[in-house]
Amino acid sequence: GTLTAVHTFQRFNPAIGFTYNPSHRYTFYGDYSESNRAPTSIELGCADPDFPCNLPNALVSDPPLNQVVSRTVEAGVRSRNDSHLQWSAGVFRGQNSNDLLFIASEQTGFGYFTNFGKTIRKGVEASVDYQRHPFDFGIDYTFLAATYGSSGEVDGSSNSSNDAAQDGFKGLEVDITISPGNRLPQAPQHIFKFNADYRPTSKATVTFNITSTSGTFARGNENNQHHPDGIHYLGVGSTDAYAIANLGGRYQLTPNLQFFVQMNNLFNNHYATAAQLGATPYDANGVFTPRPFPSVQHGSETQYPLRHTTFLSPGAPFTAFGGLRISFHL
Numbered sequence: 001g002t003l004t005a006v007h008t009f010q011r012f013n014p015a016i017g018f019t020y021n022p023s024h025r026y027t028f029y030g031d032y033s034e035s036n037r038a039p040t041s042i043e044l045g046c047a048d049p050d051f052p053c054n055l056p057n058a059l060v061s062d063p064p065l066n067q068v069v070s071r072t073v074e075a076g077v078r079s080r081n082d083s084h085l086q087w088s089a090g091v092f093r094g095q096n097s098n099d100l101l102f103i104a105s106e107q108t109g110f111g112y113f114t115n116f117g118k119t120i121r122k123g124v125e126a127s128v129d130y131q132r133h134p135f136d137f138g139i140d141y142t143f144l145a146a147t148y149g150s151s152g153e154v155d156g157s158s159n160s161s162n163d164a165a166q167d168g169f170k171g172l173e174v175d176i177t178i179s180p181g182n183r184l185p186q187a188p189q190h191i192f193k194f195n196a197d198y199r200p201t202s203k204a205t206v207t208f209n210i211t212s213t214s215g216t217f218a219r220g221n222e223n224n225q226h227h228p229d230g231i232h233y234l235g236v237g238s239t240d241a242y243a244i245a246n247l248g249g250r251y252q253l254t255p256n257l258q259f260f261v262q263m264n265n266l267f268n269n270h271y272a273t274a275a276q277l278g279a280t281p282y283d284a285n286g287v288f289t290p291r292p293f294p295s296v297q298h299g300s301e302t303q304y305p306l307r308h309t310t311f312l313s314p315g316a317p318f319t320a321f322g323g324l325r326i327s328f329h330l
Contacts, residue, residue: 009038009067021080029090030075039065043100043113052112066098066115076125086129093122095149103154117150119184136197146187152178154222158277158308160233161225169298170232171305176223183224186274188213190241203252212243218310220277228310232293234284235277235310242271244315256329261322265315272312280309 017031039047046053047065076090101116123144130137156162156176164174183189194210217224218237226237248262281290293305 005064007044007064011036011067011069025079025081027078027080029078032073035070037068039067039100039113047113049112065100065113068099069097071095084130084132087127089124089126091124093120095120101152101154103152111155116152119147120149121146134199138195140193142191144187144189144191146184148178148182148184149180151180154178156220158220158233158279159223159226160229161223161227164298169296171293171307172298172303178222182222183217185217185219185222188216190214204249206249208245208247210243210245212241214241215239216275218275218277226277230284232305233308234280237277237310239272239275239312242269242315244269244271256327258325260325263318263320265318268318271315273315274313276311277308278311279306281307283307
């Protein structure tokens, strides 16, 4: 229960890499590296199973936690020619050991940070760039499989697949179990980017780009099994795929003065960048009902089921701005 502990973290992180040039056209590469992250003060201050937190935003106790250690290996090939076309392709795999996760406590509604086995991020990435004056085009694609590599229990009160809901007691505060292979929340599997630059003169540049990602699972849906029933559970427990386009331009008035204009989310698409499951007093029609269901006897406790929904973090709408940039060389 103390908040006066002093923690010291240190680690030697090795890294090694190689390149191989079989010809002037290609370069093969590979590397292995390690890195570490020390627990934050919030994670250290809510890490005692005997003193859990209601939310991970309060300091109640600070027993030691192990630092997160990441081990990453990647390999691929890049083009080395001087033509208009450049490309690259590679594979990667990273594993976090002693990853930090907010775990559900035996005390209902509370939890604590603990070192959680491992999480894995692996995938492929590829890029192509084509230049022919006055145009420059680029395409980047990443496939990311971000999954849990260990089992654990987390709060699943808003998840329709929790144990109580499966037994017919929907809307209660119960945990869910994470299994190896479950996808990490907020980590899209597909990321696509397109960039185009047009330089009609040496002083003017017009830029256009598109960013697109697949949908992601919401926080609270770590087991990827949430399915809404329209009564106790609203929302699908994930975000939708989206794409946004941006258009901008700049003109170099003088060596020290540049005019620019930028328009983001050009077509004003409505999209969400993140999601989280949580309790709500509103039904699907927006009617406020703080106690929507009668009490139930679950085990030795009398509980009031709550309605739960998927909260979305909306992306920025269409925005436009411009200005002057002044640079000085000292």
